[in-house]
Amino acid sequence: MDDLFSVASALLKRLLPGPMSVVPNLAVGTSVAQGVLIEAFITCSLVLSVLFLAVEKHKATFLAPVGISITLFACHLFGVVYTGAAMNSARAFGPAAVTGSWKDHWVYWVGPTIGSLLAVIIYVFMKRFEYWRLNEGQDTDVFSASPELFIARPVTEEGGRPKMFRMSKSAERVWFPGAANNKNRSPSEAFSVEAHRVAQSPV
Numbered sequence: 528m529d530d531l532f533s534v535a536s537a538l539l540k541r542l543l544p545g546p547m548s549v550v551p552n553l554a555v556g557t558s559v560a561q562g563v564l565i566e567a568f569i570t571c572s573l574v575l576s577v578l579f580l581a582v583e584k585h586k587a588t589f590l591a592p593v594g595i596s597i598t599l600f601a602c603h604l605f606g607v608v609y610t611g612a613a614m615n616s617a618r619a620f621g622p623a624a625v626t627g628s629w630k631d632h633w634v635y636w637v638g639p640t641i642g643s644l645l646a647v648i649i650y651v652f653m654k655r656f657e658y659w660r661l662n663e664g665q666d667t668d669v670f671s672a673s674p675e676l677f678i679a680r681p682v683t684e685e686g687g688r689p690k691m692f693r694m695s696k697s698a699e700r701v702w703f704p705g706a707a708n709n710k711n712r713s714p715s716e717a718f719s720v721e722a723h724r725v726a727q728s729p730v
Contacts (some may be wrong), residue, residue: 549622551635557609563637569602573598
């Protein structure tokens with residue numbers, strides 16, 4: 528088994544064009560301030576994706592690993608050229624401790640810390656002002672919490688012709704039965720079994 532690993536290591540070494548650098552470093556032309564800002568930005572993006580895709584529970588939560596992976600990949604594409612895209616102080620500390628390379632190492636502590644705190648502030652701010660109300664009812668099976676146009680047939684005029692719904696201020700709005708939309712409903716209430724039963728009951 529040791530011989531097999533030795534052969535695999537030799538093949539890997541031959542495939543690499545030069546020495547492999549595992550320690551994140553600032554690229555030539557990237558200042559310390561730029562490095563801190565880049566690390567803060569990409570760390571903030573990654574943490575926000577985790578908070579809104581995994582921590583926040585919704586119907587697409589099972590796809591959170593996909594969204595987080597895409598965000599991580601995009602952050603690496605952007606930042607790896609300039610800072611090595613650590614996005615994690617431990618990711619920078621481990622290789623630095625093993626190799627003894629500590630040049631500009633503090634950048635990878637300050638940058639990700641600022642980015643993480645900024646992401647938390649944005650998340651708390653959005654939760655404080657109930658961001659889900661900007662597009663309420665998009666992630667629920669409760670009919671009464673859904674947009675009016677998608678939950679019932681329009682009331683028809685005499686003769687069977689439906690009333691027209693035009694996007695103008697002077698147009699007569701179509702009335703849809705059972706379309707009451709409670710703007711005070713929270714996401715947890717929207718997903719409750721009782722609310723679902725009430726919405727399913729005949730009008």
